[in-house]
Amino acid sequence: xxxxxxxxxxxxxxxxxxxxxxxxxxxxxxxxxxxxxxxxxxxxxxxxxxxxxxxxxxxxxxxxxxxxxxxxxxxxxxxxxxxxxxxxxxxxxxxxxxxxxxxxxxxxxxx
Amino acid sequence: xxxxxxxxxxxxxxxxxxxxxxxxxxxxxxxxxxxxxxxxxxxxxxxxxxxxxxxxxxxxxxxxxxxxxxxxxxxxxxxxxxxxxxxxxxxxxxxxxxxxxxxxxxxxxxxxx
Numbered sequence: 001x002x003x004x005x006x007x008x009x010x011x012x013x014x015x016x017x018x019x020x021x022x023x024x025x026x027x028x029x030x031x032x033x034x035x036x037x038x039x040x041x042x043x044x045x046x047x048x049x050x051x052x053x054x055x056x057x058x059x060x061x062x063x064x065x066x067x068x069x070x071x072x073x074x075x076x077x078x079x080x081x082x083x084x085x086x087x088x089x090x091x092x093x094x095x096x097x098x099x100x101x102x103x104x105x106x107x108x109x110x111x
Numbered sequence: 112x113x114x115x116x117x118x119x120x121x122x123x124x125x126x127x128x129x130x131x132x133x134x135x136x137x138x139x140x141x142x143x144x145x146x147x148x149x150x151x152x153x154x155x156x157x158x159x160x161x162x163x164x165x166x167x168x169x170x171x172x173x174x175x176x177x178x179x180x181x182x183x184x185x186x187x188x189x190x191x192x193x194x195x196x197x198x199x200x201x202x203x204x205x206x207x208x209x210x211x212x213x214x215x216x217x218x219x220x221x222x223x224x
Contacts, residue, residue, distance in 0.1 A: 031210075032210070032212065034212045034213065036215070041200075041220070042217060042218070043117075043202055043215045043216050043217040043218045044202065044204075044215040045215070046212060046213065046214060046215075049211070049212040051210065089153075089154070091213075093212075098144060098156050098159055098167065099144075099213060100156070101146075101153055101154040102153065103152075103153040104153065
């Protein structure tokens with residue numbers, strides 16, 4: 001059974017810092033892994049999708065890496081901004097029809 | 112449509128009443144998923160559809176919960192005899208194959224009073 005852990009659970013930083021959010025998962029036999037952002041009271045917005053054959057994906061100030069064999073992914077946020085404040089969720093896909101979600105990292109970027 | 116659409120966005124209902132939540136997936140997406148997120152909790156998988164069939168209903172919490180999908184498109188999640196513990200945000204997502212990931216709707220916030 002896939003279990004997903006995200007560390008830290010919460011993070012508060014001043015604007016401009018570079019951040020690393022960590023995700024670990026127990027079943028490394030995944031097809032892909034998706035990082036999502038969730039704003040309070042809202043649905044989830046997909047940020048990056050990494051296929052199992054890839055090592056990383058980049059979108060603007062975001063970079064996600066995947067080390068499938070060790071069951072780890074990291075989301076790197078460069079030059080953080082107050083608008084980045086949200087909960088970040090990682091979700092590996094093992095082919096059992098569904099993504100399993102971590103409990104997220106709640107990020108607050110202070111102006 | 113351009114995105115996954117869920118309705119209503121908010122629903123307040125009295126305990127014991129039935130509710131229906133609707134999801135319109137992205138056109139052409141064959142896979143559709145329902146998740147639930149209780150206050151301060153993670154996402155809980157409820158059910159998965161491939162076309163109109165539901166290969167995985169393992170997450171439905173009780174027999175008060177049911178879901179259907181018609182025409183390979185719209186899905187309805189029905190909760191009968193609602194209880195206060197059913198209060199949560201119900202999220203729908205659709206996808207087109209495992210390569211492409213999910214797209215989520217904005218959710219329906221259900222409050223049972």
